[in-house]
Amino acid sequence: MYQQDEWDQALLRERVAEFRDQTQRFLAGQLTEDAYRPLRLMNGLYVQRHAPMLRVAIPYGVLSSDQLRGLAHVAEHHDRGYGHFTTRQNIQFNWLTLASVPDVLAELAEVGLHAIQTSGNCIRNVTTDPLAGLLPGEVDDPRPWCELIRQWATLNPEFTFLPRKFKIAVSGRLHDRAACRIHDLGLELRRDEQEKPGFRVWVGGGLGREPHLAQCLREFLPADDLIDYLTAVLRVYNQAGRRDHLYKSRIKILVKSLGIEAFSNQVEATWQDIRETRSISALAALARIQARFTEPAHDPALADDRIEPTPTGAFARWLRYNTREHRVPGYRVVFILLKGLERAPGDLTAVEMRVLADLADQHGFSRLQTTHDQNLLLPHIPVRALREVWQTLDILGLANPGIGTVNDVTACPGLDYCNLANAATLPLAQQIQQRFQDLDYLHDLGEVHLKISGCMNGCAHHHVADIGLLGVEKQGGSWFQLLLGGRAGAESRLGRVLGPALRAEQVPDAIETILALYAARRLSGEPFAETVQRIGLKTFKETVYEQHDHSRRATHHGSLAHSEG
Incomplete structure (x- = not known):
């Protein structure tokens, strides 16, 4: 974990003092809303449906216990007693x-946290694999590289007001778990034939109104040239x-309009100019950062520890599904x-x-550690402490x-909080979650990721997502469009789109139908997205909407019978 020094702390305190002055002037009527808006956005402050919302950066998802207590203090003394973890x-x-x-x-700031560049047209919080540094098989630990990028990007005067927000992800594994291809820029750590470090570079990814998967900009970039x-x-x-069209x-959109080859040519020419004028050695900068990274002092004596001989019941099920092998023997x-019947996804x-x-x-x-799925993890737990x-x-x-599982629902705050939402997601x-409570059924289905955007x-x-739900604008309540067969990672x-949008109350039935079809038609060990790809979207569409039409006709006939009676 990166250990901040006096310069890091001084920057945070200076930024707080600056924003305090800006906010006081705005509240006193000395700054207009138009003048204040970019200032608050650069400090992570949004105007939401009910109250101001503050987005706090957790760089590459790493938290100390003291930082989590700091977040608890804010939740308790300034909010309504909880916070909401996001997909970023x-x-x-x-x-x-x-x-x-x-x-x-x-x-x-006193615990090393901030909201700098969590909003606005700038380089946002750099993300990575939530399991970075924890499992064997990494090319390299991506977290020091994330910190290097964070320091380069923070308040960089050249990139403070970009045409739009810019998101970067870094993966340390050959099989990407940082979702590099849905980011504006994705970096996958690699090594060349001489074992020298570098990156495969992806550009032009992003979801939203016009989703695109990133294209490969450079197959191998020497690590020293990263900055x-x-x-x-x-x-x-x-x-x-x-800048003329939101x-x-x-x-x-730029990469699509120019084409990846033309865009690459412009980048290569600009890169050459930079190298001839003011080049920065990324490896030298990384060495300074790595000197301030601390790793846990794992106890080698725990290597021979084993989880109790025959764990049973709820504890055994939890061990199987909510813990993972650690790269260090004796740890998990x-x-x-952070999901449940009494909890909005991501709330704590x-x-x-x-x-x-x-x-x-x-x-x-x-x-x-925070994750992309609005959960948390404890990265270094001795097996003897698991119970x-x-x-x-x-x-x-x-x-x-x-x-x-399907019960591990990812959802944005939707209409309950957000001014932009079309539908109530929570x-x-x-x-x-209420519908799918049978753990045996969920675990038999395996990993099926369900995500809801408002x-x-x-x-x-x-x-x-395997099953994606998109809130759409329709009169008379919340409606959702269903998407099937998506996936992030190496094979993004x-x-x-499955078909016409359904009312919110119809969606659980549709999901139940989709999962039943998957369970009936999948091959042994076949993931959900591969089953959709193999048997075709049409099969799912016909099954779902045939069931929907049957239910609608049954409801209609039942209403007629009731009125005649």
Whole structure:
């Protein structure tokens, strides 16, 4: 985990003081809304449906126990007692007052957290694989590279006001788990024939109104050239990107309009100019950053420890589905499902945050990790402590062994909070979780990722879900369009629209029909997206809408019989 120094702390405090002055001037009527808006956005502050929302950065998802306690303090003293973890590995507070935000930022700065560039037309929080550094088989640990990019991007004057927001993901594995191809820029760590480090570079990905998978910009970029090359990509985008049309301002539109070859030529020419004038050695900068990274002192004496001989019941099921093998013998990775019948996806209370922080202190080197699926994990838990950790999570209601199942619903806040949403996502997430409570059935189905977005912005990443739900604008309640067969990662694929939108109350029945068809038609071990690809979307469409029409006719006839009676 990166250890901040006095320069990091000074930057955060100076930024808080600057924003406090800006906010006070706005509240006093000395700044107009138009003047204040870009200032608040660069500090992660949105105007939502009910109250200001603050998005706090969790760089590449890594949290210390003290930072989680800091978030708990904000939730308890400035919000309504909870925070909401997002698909960008950040956390949002939805019920703040505008006047309190500078105080919130000051309190967060004391534990090394901030909201810088979590909004606005700038380089956003860099993300990576939530399991980075925990499993064997990595080309390299991507987290120091993420920190290098974060430091280069933070308040970089050249890229403070881009045509639109810009998102970067870094993967350390040959099989991408950072979803590089749905980002504006994706970096996959590689090594050449001489074992020298470098990156495969992807560009032009993004979801939202016009989803695109990123295209390969460079098969191998030497690692030392990373900062120069990133500067070249951002410079081309900054100069050539559309600023006259909101929906055509992302780099994915620029890459599509120019073509990947023409875009690459511009980047290569700009890169050459940079190397001839003011080149930066990424490896030298990385060495300074790595010197401030600390790794847990795993106890080699635990290598011979084994999980108790015959775990049974709920504990055994939790072990199987919510923990993973660790690269260090004697340790496990523990997933914490932030979903449930009484919990909106991604929500965590202040009390729960403090208990998890205590667990991390007692058993896990004071470290936690956020994920892309709005969950948390404890990265370094000794196997001898697993039962105690499970018991504590069970008391909190956080031991549901549903990681990766249909019950592990990812959802944006939807109409309950967001001004942009067309539909209420959270009630639908609750209905789906209520419908699918049979753990034997869920585990037999295996990993089936279900994601719900309330509008075309696609904050829940519904385009790359096995089953994606998109809230659409229709009169008379919430309606959802269904997409099937999407996936992120090495074999990324965009989901395809199943058919006409359904009312929210019809969606759980449709999902049940889809899952039953999958269970009946899948081959042994075949993932959901591959079954959709093999038997065809048409089969699913005909089955779902035939069932829907049958139910509608039955309801109609029942109404007629009731009126005649």
